[in-house]
Amino acid sequence: MSLLAVSNLTKRYHRGGKPFAAVDEVSFEVGPGETLALAGPSGSGKSTIARLVLRLIEPDAGRIGFEGADFLALSGAALRARRARLQMVFQDPLAAFNPRATVARVLDDPLRIHNIASRAERPRRIAALLERVGLDAGLAARAIHEISGGQRQRVAIARAIATRPSLIVLDEAVSALDVSVRGQILELLLDLQRRERIAYLFISHDLGVIRAVAHRVVILDAGRIAESGDARAVIANPQSPVGKALVEAAPRLTRNRP
Amino acid sequence: MNRLRRFFRTPEAIAGALILALLAAMALAAPLLFPGDPQAIAGPALQPPFQDWSVPLGTDRLGRNVLAELFHGARTSLAVGLAAAAAALLIGAVVGTLAGFAGGLIDEALMRVTDAFQTVPSFLLALAFVSIVGPSLGVVVAAIALSAWTGPARVARAEVLSIRERDYVAGARVIGMHPLEIAFREVLPNALPPVLALSSVIVAAAILTEAALSFLGLGDPNRVTWGGMIAEGRTVLRTAPFLSVVPGVALVLTVLGIYLTGEGVVESTAVSRSLS
Numbered sequence: 001m002s003l004l005a006v007s008n009l010t011k012r013y014h015r016g017g018k019p020f021a022a023v024d025e026v027s028f029e030v031g032p033g034e035t036l037a038l039a040g041p042s043g044s045g046k047s048t049i050a051r052l053v054l055r056l057i058e059p060d061a062g063r064i065g066f067e068g069a070d071f072l073a074l075s076g077a078a079l080r081a082r083r084a085r086l087q088m089v090f091q092d093p094l095a096a097f098n099p100r101a102t103v104a105r106v107l108d109d110p111l112r113i114h115n116i117a118s119r120a121e122r123p124r125r126i127a128a129l130l131e132r133v134g135l136d137a138g139l140a141a142r143a144i145h146e147i148s149g150g151q152r153q154r155v156a157i158a159r160a161i162a163t164r165p166s167l168i169v170l171d172e173a174v175s176a177l178d179v180s181v182r183g184q185i186l187e188l189l190l191d192l193q194r195r196e197r198i199a200y201l202f203i204s205h206d207l208g209v210i211r212a213v214a215h216r217v218v219i220l221d222a223g224r225i226a227e228s229g230d231a232r233a234v235i236a237n238p239q240s241p242v243g244k245a246l247v248e249a250a251p252r253l254t255r256n257r258p
Numbered sequence: 259m260n261r262l263r264r265f266f267r268t269p270e271a272i273a274g275a276l277i278l279a280l281l282a283a284m285a286l287a288a289p290l291l292f293p294g295d296p297q298a299i300a301g302p303a304l305q306p307p308f309q310d311w312s313v314p315l316g317t318d319r320l321g322r323n324v325l326a327e328l329f330h331g332a333r334t335s336l337a338v339g340l341a342a343a344a345a346a347l348l349i350g351a352v353v354g355t356l357a358g359f360a361g362g363l364i365d366e367a368l369m370r371v372t373d374a375f376q377t378v379p380s381f382l383l384a385l386a387f388v389s390i391v392g393p394s395l396g397v398v399v400a401a402i403a404l405s406a407w408t409g410p411a412r413v414a415r416a417e418v419l420s421i422r423e424r425d426y427v428a429g430a431r432v433i434g435m436h437p438l439e440i441a442f443r444e445v446l447p448n449a450l451p452p453v454l455a456l457s458s459v460i461v462a463a464a465i466l467t468e469a470a471l472s473f474l475g476l477g478d479p480n481r482v483t484w485g486g487m488i489a490e491g492r493t494v495l496r497t498a499p500f501l502s503v504v505p506g507v508a509l510v511l512t513v514l515g516i517y518l519t520g521e522g523v524v525e526s527t528a529v530s531r532s533l534s
């Protein structure tokens with residue numbers, strides 16, 4: 001059974017007074033412990049899908065099933081409770097945190113909100129989370145703006161896994177990082193997936209990264225699915241014009257080809 | 259520390275800070291230097307200033323010590339001004355945050371209420387409120403706050419409207435935080451700086467409104483106020499002008515001090531922002 005089942009998802013906005021579909025009848029599924037990548041040119045609707053799946057915005061049509069239940073039917077306290085299972089990591093780790101927060105507070109919030117640990121127990125949990133993502137537990141006392149970008153993205157991942165989710169949406173989560181840091185973060189994500197069977201909805205425009213981490217890929221074009229399938233197969237032999245253009249535009253891939 | 263040094267760079271800021279320090283010292287020292295009731299009779303009526311050093315600024319129509327009244331008046335002015343401004347900023351920040359964060363009907367409703375309060379001249383509003391409820395210190399504070407919260411509410415709302423689109427607010431929703439907690443713990447503190455920048459203007463206006471209410475006889479009758487002193491002196495303005503001039507000058511200096519200090523603070527933070 002699929003973990004996340006999205007069907008005919010549609011979101012319309014207005015552009016110049018005329019309605020247009022940023023996401024147009026999009027359907028896909030993500031299985032437990034699986035990584036599904038969303039690729040596509042800028043403006044193709046990737047972030048909009050992420051926000052829809054996270055219920056940060058509401059769709060105009062379509063269904064979202066999550067863990068076997070109708071995710072769109074939830075509201076209020078029930079929705080907030082279910083959010084523990086579905087987390088997100090943003091592109092810009094600096095913008096993703098309250099500028100006044102400390103690392104400890106950022107990690108304390110989900111533990112407190114979902115009653116995962118008592119107040120007395122939380123500092124130990126926070127230290128464990130930091131170690132889990134390869135950070136020193138002493139970092140907890142630091143302000144969020146006092147740590148490096150790579151450390152911050154690790155904190156974002158620690159926050160996402162604090163509530164033991166089954167799915168994490170990553171919207172360009174490694175795009176803003178240095179190449180060396182990017183590799184380490186991808187390594188961490190793969191390790192977490194192996195050990196805890198977390199599924200990822202992995203949004204990226206970098207097909208090299210997608211081929212390294214994703215099982216399957218969905219390529220979007222102007223809000224619609226252009227093609228989808230096994231990540232390596234699609235990237236090796238794209239069928240759609242957008243897919244071909246994306247592969248053309250990825251220099252490392254062309255170089256890697258025999 | 260750096261910011262403090264930057265603040266004290268302009269002569270205006272130094273002057274403002276000195277005036278405020280003096281005023282605060284007067285307010286704090288009033289019960290020590292002039293223990294007992296400042297409204298009690300201290301000597302013969304209408305003594306001119308600088309004649310009898312037990313009453314350096316002379317006495318008023320009823321023989322009360324003007325200097326003692328001035329010190330105790332500073333206490334009332336500062337207390338009312340600060341309390342009313344704090345209440346106005348608090349109400350404004352809460353209303354503005356709720357309106358901006360909730361959006362939709364709640365925003366619409368709250369902003370119409372804000373409009374309604376803003377269309378009535380604020381002094382009339384305070385005047386009406388005190389005359390209906392009756393003059394006491396708490397009522398005066400409430401009346402002034404009621405007439406001054408709309409500015410902070412608008413500024414807070416505008417700030418919240420931009421902050422609520424940031425990623426970290428979405429992040430707070432994703433971890434399941436309650437909307438009220440997001441509004442007041444995550445958004446409001448970050449929306450405060452421009453709201454607090456209004457505080458000097460609001461404190462100054464609150465002190466002036468308090469003086470005006472007292473002048474009209476709507477202040478707390480059990481307290482000495484500068485506005486009340488000016489009103490008292492008005493009846494003998496020709497023969498003893500100092501009775502109105504002394505509290506009047508104190509009032510002007512106070513408001514000036516607050517404005518200058520506020521300007522200095524804004525200036526120093528503006529510089530630090532452009533430097534960073």
Ligand SMILES: Nc1ncnc2c1ncn2[C@@H]1O[C@H](COP(=O)(O)OP(=O)(O)OP(=O)(O)O)[C@@H](O)[C@H]1O
Pocket residue numbers: 013014022040041042043044045046047048049205
């Ligand atoms: N709130 C909004 N109002 C109007 N139009 C919007 C809104 N949000 C997104 N859009 C439009 O919807 C389309 C899809 O945007 P989206 O952010 O999902 O693209 P994306 O694939 O994430 O692009 P990128 O790779 O640049 O991040 C774009 O044309 C965008 O302008």
Ligand SMILES: [Mg+2]
Pocket residue numbers: 046047048
């Ligand atoms: Mg995007």
